[in-house]
Amino acid sequence: MNVYIPEELAGKVWWVRGQLRDGEGAAVGINYNNEGEALPNRGWHFMTADIPQGLPEPLTFDQPFRFLVLQTAERIDTSVVLDNFTAIYDLDTDLAGPSVIVTPAENETINSKNTTLRLQVFDPSGVDFDHIELSLNGEPISDAEIQNNGEDAFWVELNNLDDGWQRIDYRVFDKLGNASAGDTLFNVDTGDSRIFIGGEHDVIFAGGTFNLPVEVVKPETFRNFTLTLNYDTTKTALNVLAEDMEFDNVTEYPGFWQGTFSGFSENVHTLAQIELTVDGYVQNSAASLVVSGELDGKDFNYPVLKKDIGGKFVVMQDHVIANQQTRIFIADANGEAAPGVDVERVYYDVANDEVIGTEAIGTTDDYGLVRYLPRDEDDSSVELILRAYDHDGASLMSTVMSLTEQLSTAPRHVFFTPGVDSSEVQVTWFTDTAMDATYAYYGKNGNPNQHASMTESEILPFFYGPESGVVRVHHATFTGLEPNTEYSYYVANDFARSETFTFRTDRQDDEVRIHLFGDTQTTNDYNENHGSPLVSEIFDKMSAQLPNPDLIMHVGDLTEDMSDYQLVRQFLEALEGQGRFGSVMFVPTMGNHEVYNEGRYKYESIFKSPANGPFEAPNKQSVYSFDYGNARIAVVNTELFTDEEWQNMMNWLEDDMASSDQTWKVLMLHRPPYEGNKDSGNEWSKRYVPSAVDRAGIDLVVAGHDHMYSRSVTMAGDRPNPSGATYLIAGSASMKFYDADFGGIVPFADVLYDENVHTYTTLHIQGEQMEVQTRNMNGQLIDRVTLTTRESRGF
Numbered sequence: 100m101n102v103y104i105p106e107e108l109a110g111k112v113w114w115v116r117g118q119l120r121d122g123e124g125a126a127v128g129i130n131y132n133n134e135g136e137a138l139p140n141r142g143w144h145f146m147t148a149d150i151p152q153g154l155p156e157p158l159t160f161d162q163p164f165r166f167l168v169l170q171t172a173e174r175i176d177t178s179v180v181l182d183n184f185t186a187i188y189d190l191d192t193d194l195a196g197p198s199v200i201v202t203p204a205e206n207e208t209i210n211s212k213n214t215t216l217r218l219q220v221f222d223p224s225g226v227d228f229d230h231i232e233l234s235l236n237g238e239p240i241s242d243a244e245i246q247n248n249g250e251d252a253f254w255v256e257l258n259n260l261d262d263g264w265q266r267i268d269y270r271v272f273d274k275l276g277n278a279s280a281g282d283t284l285f286n287v288d289t290g291d292s293r294i295f296i297g298g299e300h301d302v303i304f305a306g307g308t309f310n311l312p313v314e315v316v317k318p319e320t321f322r323n324f325t326l327t328l329n330y331d332t333t334k335t336a337l338n339v340l341a342e343d344m345e346f347d348n349v350t351e352y353p354g355f356w357q358g359t360f361s362g363f364s365e366n367v368h369t370l371a372q373i374e375l376t377v378d379g380y381v382q383n384s385a386a387s388l389v390v391s392g393e394l395d396g397k398d399f400n401y402p403v404l405k406k407d408i409g410g411k412f413v414v415m416q417d418h419v420i421a422n423q424q425t426r427i428f429i430a431d432a433n434g435e436a437a438p439g440v441d442v443e444r445v446y447y448d449v450a451n452d453e454v455i456g457t458e459a460i461g462t463t464d465d466y467g468l469v470r471y472l473p474r475d476e477d478d479s480s481v482e483l484i485l486r487a488y489d490h491d492g493a494s495l496m497s498t499v500m501s502l503t504e505q506l507s508t509a510p511r512h513v514f515f516t517p518g519v520d521s522s523e524v525q526v527t528w529f530t531d532t533a534m535d536a537t538y539a540y541y542g543k544n545g546n547p548n549q550h551a552s553m554t555e556s557e558i559l560p561f562f563y564g565p566e567s568g569v570v571r572v573h574h575a576t577f578t579g580l581e582p583n584t585e586y587s588y589y590v591a592n593d594f595a596r597s598e599t600f601t602f603r604t605d606r607q608d609d610e611v612r613i614h615l616f617g618d619t620q621t622t623n624d625y626n627e628n629h630g631s632p633l634v635s636e637i638f639d640k641m642s643a644q645l646p647n648p649d650l651i652m653h654v655g656d657l658t659e660d661m662s663d664y665q666l667v668r669q670f671l672e673a674l675e676g677q678g679r680f681g682s683v684m685f686v687p688t689m690g691n692h693e694v695y696n697e698g699r700y701k702y703e704s705i706f707k708s709p710a711n712g713p714f715e716a717p718n719k720q721s722v723y724s725f726d727y728g729n730a731r732i733a734v735v736n737t738e739l740f741t742d743e744e745w746q747n748m749m750n751w752l753e754d755d756m757a758s759s760d761q762t763w764k765v766l767m768l769h770r771p772p773y774e775g776n777k778d779s780g781n782e783w784s785k786r787y788v789p790s791a792v793d794r795a796g797i798d799l800v801v802a803g804h805d806h807m808y809s810r811s812v813t814m815a816g817d818r819p820n821p822s823g824a825t826y827l828i829a830g831s832a833s834m835k836f837y838d839a840d841f842g843g844i845v846p847f848a849d850v851l852y853d854e855n856v857h858t859y860t861t862l863h864i865q866g867e868q869m870e871v872q873t874r875n876m877n878g879q880l881i882d883r884v885t886l887t888t889r890e891s892r893g894f
């Protein structure tokens with residue numbers, strides 16, 4: 100059907116649905132758009148909904164069209180117009196009317212009283228030039244005045260236009276009878292007489308009152324003006340105050356004001372002030388005022404005045420910790436501290452857009468700060484709605500999460516990552532936020548009596564998921580480590596300590612034992628093939644295949660979403676403890692699932708690396724290199740989206756590899772340079788990585804992301820070449836699998852396995868040889884090959 104979307108609805112996230120009844124009376128929902136989708140721009144739109152097949156007939160309309168507004172606060176007073184209900188049986192039918200471009204354009208101002216109104220039209224079925232409906236300010240324009248070129252345009256000369264807004268309505272048909280309709284306003288401003296609304300406020304704010312003066316140019320030419328105002332009572336109240344003129348014949352009810360001005364004289368400049376008062380309790384929204392009327396017997400047209408509602412103040416905080424005394428910072432609209440401002444908590448029923456109650460928090464001090472102790476509610480994180488206000492304005496109602504502790508004093512999820520060189524490792528663990536003392540002890544001969552030289556910690560807020568809350572992440576660096584030595588360590592605070600773990604430092608010989616996997620993408624659906632248990636099982640299988648690993652290398656997409664604590668916890672728990680993260684060095688990679696929401700910042704805070712890459716936070720920790728055994732291992736971040744960053748990163752990679760005389764040069768990254776399927780989104784990786792790999796003399800490139808296993812023949816210059824590097828995509832360790840198509844790595848694959856079975860890989864470096872062994876979860880051998888370095892092949 101055709102739906103007319105008015106200005107005040109344009110872009111609103113409203114769900115457009117309908118309901119049928121089938122032959123047995125059952126309700127059948129239909130969707131004209133999808134939940135979460137925005138409505139289109141102002142004007143007519145042909146919206147369609149699919150009717151499911153196989154329903155008992157006859158079908159009848161129960162609710163042909165309905166808006167589903169999931170939050171009442173998003174509702175406004177408005178109306179839509181529906182037209183042209185059409186049953187579509189065949190999608191190949193041309194159902195759309197011609198496309199139309201109108202000149203002068205919408206909102207254009209012209210400085211002449213004469214212009215050519217031109218409508219550019221196109222339709223694959225041909226435009227029906229014999230049936231054009233066109234009007235100017237509600238007056239039909241006769242067919243005789245309309246000229247066309249019989250092909251793609253028609254036009255009419257408009258002469259002696261009044262100054263002010265001109266409304267064009269059109270309806271154009273194609274040769275099959277499909278209509279396009281629309282309306283547009285353009286402005287004529289020659290300095291001649293006109294009435295307009297002044298008072299340009301860029302932002303109007305909650306709780307404020309704003310004057311919109313009704314101004315006139317050359318008032319003596321006018322006799323009679325009826326002003327009609329429609330406003331949205333859910334957000335605004337309206338009052339009209341006489342200024343240079345009186346008005347009468349006032350009709351007024353909520354949402355509507357109309358009054359008549361007569362007796363214009365040359366002394367009139369401002370007819371009246373429209374006083375618009377914005378509700379003091381609003382969330383982020385816009386207010387609109389629809390202006391119309393009649394001026395000396397003609398339609399008075401005006402564009403809808405639509406303003407974003409801002410805050411006079413801003414609550415500069417997105418979270419507090421439940422049961423902890425805190426100070427909340429209130430700023431003015433310029434970001435400066437706002438002293439003497441009252442702050443309250445609002446109990447707000449979103450579903451009914453109703454303020455149920457308020458609770459005073461206090462008044463800000465000279466620094467814009469107010470003390471607050473959020474009470475714990477049901478021991479779970481809750482959304483608080485705070486509002487700051489003074490006598491003539493307010494902040495928006497602002498959501499501040501009150502987050503609960505997700506951990507206790509006991510250190511959890513202890514793991515360690517590479518330090519700046521093999522004499523260092525970095526240990527990471529988590530506690531509740533109160534444990535702000537960070538201790539870690541390590542030592543040889545089973546005697547962890549040495550203080551970690553550097554310690555730090557930081558509170559991490561997690562806003563999403565069933566375990567939204569706060570934790571404290573701790574880091575400590577163990578320095579002065581001797582090679583090939585067993586160290587014991589534990590981490591602690593003033594109240595608790597971890598178990599004692601042991602690990603062996605880099606033997607600095609020519610053997611490296613690596614567990615390689617990725618795309619674990621832990622989720623909270625508890626599917627055994629998709630999360631924590633699977634990660635543990637894969638690790639056990641890798642350990643059976645290659646015991647006593649030195650490194651756990653992960654190609655990225657650790658969890659479904661790094662900003663969801665439950666998923667982070669599940670991943671870390673899967674590998675927690677001695678024999679796993681407690682004693683085997685972890686080598687992580689940033690994947691695309693690490694950058695959802697604030698994931699990039701969480702990754703930066705959690706996974707410490709040598710941080711010797713070219714970037715600052717939040718990409719400082721995710722680009723790095725380190726030496727282990729006889730290998731230089733570099734990790735880069737494929738979640739960068741500018742050429743400049745990629746060029747920087749590849750220059751760094753080349754320099755870094757050039758500075759190494761290690762036997763093996765290995766690169767790990769998330770999105771593969773040669774993709775496993777066409778939806779990989781690996782354009783940057785494809786553009787930059789292979790040439791840098793060739794220049795840097797890298798022997799092996801390991802990637803993930805494409806949820807399949809593949810290993811290329813050696814490649815250089817984008818071609819199979821005995822001098823080149825091996826490109827490996829390290830399978831899938833989650834429920835997702837992709838199939839290969841015909842591009843990317845397929846023509847170059849020595850082994851390609853895209854069955855929907857999980858795989859895992861071990862890499863065993865011994866001198867100039869590396870044994871790659873990949874199995875699926877059933878134990879079936881997928882790949883077993885011995886790779887060699889470029890140099891050992893004589894290149």
Ligand SMILES: [Fe+2]
Nearest residue numbers: 656690691804
């Ligand atoms: Fe990915």
